[in-house]
Amino acid sequence: RKEVEQDPGPFNVPEGATVAFNCTYSNSASQSFFWYRQDCRKEPKLLMSVYSSGNEDGRFTAQLNRASQYISLLIRDSKLSDSATYLCVVNNNQGGKLIFGQGTELSVKP
Amino acid sequence: DGGITQSPKYLFRKEGQNVTLSCEQNLNHDAMYWYRQDPGQGLRLIYYSQIVNDFQKGDIAEGYSVSREKKESFPLTVTSAQKNPTAFYLCASSTVREWGEVYTFGSGTRLTVV
Numbered sequence: 001r002k003e004v005e006q007d008p009g010p011f012n013v014p015e016g017a018t019v020a021f022n023c024t025y026s027n028s029a030s031q032s033f034f035w036y037r038q039d040c041r042k043e044p045k046l047l048m049s050v051y052s053s054g055n056e057d058g059r060f061t062a063q064l065n066r067a068s069q070y071i072s073l074l075i076r077d078s079k080l081s082d083s084a085t086y087l088c089v090v091n092n093n094q095g096g097k098l099i100f101g102q103g104t105e106l107s108v109k110p
Numbered sequence: 111d112g113g114i115t116q117s118p119k120y121l122f123r124k125e126g127q128n129v130t131l132s133c134e135q136n137l138n139h140d141a142m143y144w145y146r147q148d149p150g151q152g153l154r155l156i157y158y159s160q161i162v163n164d165f166q167k168g169d170i171a172e173g174y175s176v177s178r179e180k181k182e183s184f185p186l187t188v189t190s191a192q193k194n195p196t197a198f199y200l201c202a203s204s205t206v207r208e209w210g211e212v213y214t215f216g217s218g219t220r221l222t223v224v
Contacts, residue, residue, distance in 0.1 A: 004152070032210060043200055043215040044153070087152055091211065097143070097168070098202075098213065100152035 001026055003099045006088050010105035017078045021104050023071040023088030032091035033064055035073045037084045038103065044087055047073075078108045112137040116201050116216035122224050123188070123195065131186045131219045133201035139214070140205060142184035146170060147198040156199075159184055188221065196223050 006023045013019050025033075033050035048055065050062040050071055061074040071088055088101035114135040123129045133142065141160045145153035155168030159178040173192025178184055184203075188195045201216040 041198070041218075041220070043217050045215070046213070049210070097155055097158060098153075100145075100154075102150070102152040 002102075003027060004088055004090050004101040006086075006101035006104050008104070009085075010107055012107045012109060013078055014109055015078055015080060017108075018074065018076050019078055019106060020075075021073045021086050021088070021106075023073075023101055025069050025071070025088075025090045025099075027090070027092050028066075028069060029092060030069075030090045031093045033071050034089040034091075034098075035060075035062055035071075036087040036089055036100075038087055039084050044089075044100075047086070075106075078106075080108050080110065082106060083108045114201055114203055114214055114216035116199075116219050118219060119217070121219055121221045123221060125223055126190045128187055128189050129221065131188065131199055131201075131221070133184045133186065133216055134182055135184075135203045135214070135216075136182060137203055137205070137214060138181070139203035140181070141203060142178070143202040143204070144168075144174070144176065144184070144186045145200045145202065147200060153200060156186065195221055197221060 004025050035047040036044040037047045038044040048057050050064045052064050054063045059076045063072045085103040085105045087103045090099045117132045143158040144156040147153050154170050156174050157176040159165035162181050165178050175187045199219045204213045
């Protein structure tokens with residue numbers, strides 16, 4: 001079983017749609033959780049950290065359920081510029097290593 | 111501005127050759143990492159270093175080697191023993207802040223075996 005697993009993509013949605021990405025992690029001792037965004041042929045960039053209480057940044061909402069070892073990302077009112085691959089990332093605090101999911105590709109169409 | 115510089119951006123290697131990918135940071139970060147990304151996949155950890163003159167193997171270290179002689183530099187050598195080296199290589203560094211650990215990625219090196 002992979003340490004971090006994400007919904008297989010791609011997700012193709014129209015502009016203005018709401019889209020949700022799901023992610024599960026296997027190590028119950030994991031401490032920190034993140035969503036990264038990666039544009040084609042570029043490096044990943046931090047979208048947001050994920051906290052147990054849930055957190056929101058504009059159109060983006062992240063949720064963490066430690067009991068179910070589940071992380072989600074909700075994007076409301078999708079824009080064309082949201083098209084990218086979204087990576088679920090976990091830090092097990094073992095030497096500071098980040099563990100990446102395989103990514104979920106999002107394509108927002110006009 | 112501080113950041114991580116990876117070079118070259120594109121690299122072509124003949125089979126059987128060793129190549130070295132450069133990674134330099136001026137962020138004063140203690141920890142540095144090398145990841146490999148294949149098409150449609152997430153990043154996999156090759157090697158990491160938490161302090162100068164020390165480094166550990168990641169999940170896919172076979173066929174790779176690193177050194178950490180200076181805090182700013184963490185070069186990765188892809189040896190001829192790496193059977194499938196064509197991939198996108200990303201270097202990262204991190205430091206601990208009050209709010210948690212902060213990671214910075216370089217812009218990557220795309221290696222192709224010809």
